[in-house]
Amino acid sequence: PGVILNAFLLYLIKRFSRKDLGAYKYLLGIFALYDIVLIIMHNVIDLKAVITEHFFGVISANFLNTSKFTSIYGACFMVPFSLLNIHFMYRYWVIK
Numbered sequence: 001p002g003v004i005l006n007a008f009l010l011y012l013i014k015r016f017s018r019k020d021l022g023a024y025k026y027l028l029g030i031f032a033l034y035d036i037v038l039i040i041m042h043n044v045i046d047l048k049a050v051i052t053e054h055f056f057g058v059i060s061a062n063f064l065n066t067s068k069f070t071s072i073y074g075a076c077f078m079v080p081f082s083l084l085n086i087h088f089m090y091r092y093w094v095i096k
Helices: 002-016 022-045 066-094
Strands: 047-051 058-060
Touching: 002 022, 022 066, 058 066
Parallel strands: none
Antiparallel strands: 047 058
């Protein structure tokens, strides 16, 4: 349902956003589009957590069981946090 809801959000942003919303609609669109990418990556890579007394790690539970794909997923997982920082800075500058 996440892909469908984010695609619907992209449609709503494109179709019904007012002109005075400005560049903020693009920021919202980036959030929705990147969420779709993360949902697809999460389903394809299918990471599983491995937790022991002194160790925490993740492995892929399918044919993509390589450190390269696990690292790419970890890096992509951090992008929304950067987008959130940009979102807060944008709102601060607009209010100021």
